[in-house]
Amino acid sequence: MQWIPTLTLFLFLYPAGWIISRFVYLFDPDISSNNLSIIGTIISFIMFLAVLPSWGNIRWKTNSLWLSIGLDVNNKLKALKTFFNGFIFSVFLIFILFMFCFLCGWIDRLDYVKFTEVLNAILLIVGIVFAEEIVFRGWLMEEMALLFGVRRGIILQSTIFSLAHFRSDIGLLALIPFLTGLFLFGLVLNLRRTIDRGSLWGCIGLHGGLVGIWYLFDSGMVIFSIDTPYFVLGPSRNMVNPVGSVIGITILLFTLFFQRRLFARTGRFLASTVNASFKDEIP
Template sequence: MGLTPPPAPVTHGGGRRPGGWLLAVGYLPLLLLSGWLLARPLALLAPGLRPDQVNLAGTLVSFALLLLTLPAWLRRRWGEPRAWRRLGVAVPLPAALQALLRGLLKALLLLALVCAGLLLGGAARTGPGITPAQLANALALMLGVGFAEELLFRGWLWGELALGLGGQRALLAQALIFSLVHPYPLAQGWLALLALKGGLLLLGIALALQRRSDGGVLWGAVGLHGGLVGGWFLLQGGLISLSPGAPLWLVGPGGASPNPIGGLLGWLGLAALLAVRRRWWGENPKPIQASP
């Protein structure tokens, strides 16, 4: 069956709801605040929990609230009764698996580029290997972080921004917001911060183009994003060992846990991916054909 990229959201009556943008801006902070408040009793019921564990529970509650409220949100704001299909989640299984595997393959190629560059440049050496527990954690990161962030940024946020900006400017805007909201301490200076934010901006664009190239299916972006997160976790966890004096410009900022997205290798890999995806810059790409 043919799967077309999701069109820009529309509002009832073809116009913008009064106060709609104010409502949209407050939607996510309200979910985060609700999750944080609902998780506070855990600190009293289980005093042994660390603050970061309570905060993680609050994040999970916020995500659950997002899943529960998105269908009603899309009906009211976008005039869309089929929320999960519009967001690229509820698609035929063959189309979802094909997109997911394409995304994972691109993540593997990007990580292979980074790994080869670090080993050949003397910034890393082969490690002792990984444990089954690390592999399980990597899979959880791949599915959890990949799905949650792609649903939020390349699903809801991109569509929400398209209400007022149009698909093309919204594509760039969602990538910019994606890069800005990821926290980063300034201990390594402003250049490291700018390098990381620039890499995240490129990644946000690449993920949007991945969804566009998959005809609106979200699972390719989930595979690409989750594959990078989970794959880098495995590389750092034991597949390679970074040298103590590895240059920041090569391995990326982050200190003991560097993020290669902000390093030269990450920038080169993402730039190459964007070059390959240049045909999908247009707002109305040709729909792909997916198996029924």
């Protein structure tokens, strides 16, 4: 029954954030439903952060909550180095995609982007990506490791991460590669954390770099040819997201292949911050 608190935490926090956000109508009756949803999500995340220290103390029997989820900042230089290692790796992965499209003649030109777009890319990293990594690779991964062990925990957490991005506005033929790519991306990020010996900063750098750089690409920094096959840039013509593209999934698979050997040497570390069983953890 240890899984019940894990399941009920967000079943409580998300509706609570949604209910509290309704009070915004008192100050702005014309607010859009999209903005209201964003406000509700922010409130839920703030409540989550408020609950997290007590959760670590009671659930995980640790007083070092931030260390447990991989956000140790005692050694700021090491944390910064780990972050940039992840970020540089994201640049490398994007570069592979860029060169593939360039050599195939699918890039018309490079263009400048507005300063505001750069700020938006930074906000994506600081805001959305940082929050996602705390929730998924931080808290949820520790929970999965506690309940199921590292190997099964990584698979389950990656599955939940993928399904959490479910979209009802795209067809099934686009949804399958999109969720597949997200599942593989979740595996890459989880293995990144184990390779970094439990630190979350490398995941933030890798995830943030991919999201931020692609946002700049999509904002006009790279002008792709109209002849570019849709499966190179996304799972469908109406959805440009390389995580669900053929080339994106291929890059993720190669990344997993090379990460696996490193994981075999460091994979046990992740569960050491909680009382997980280490039996049969190495894949």
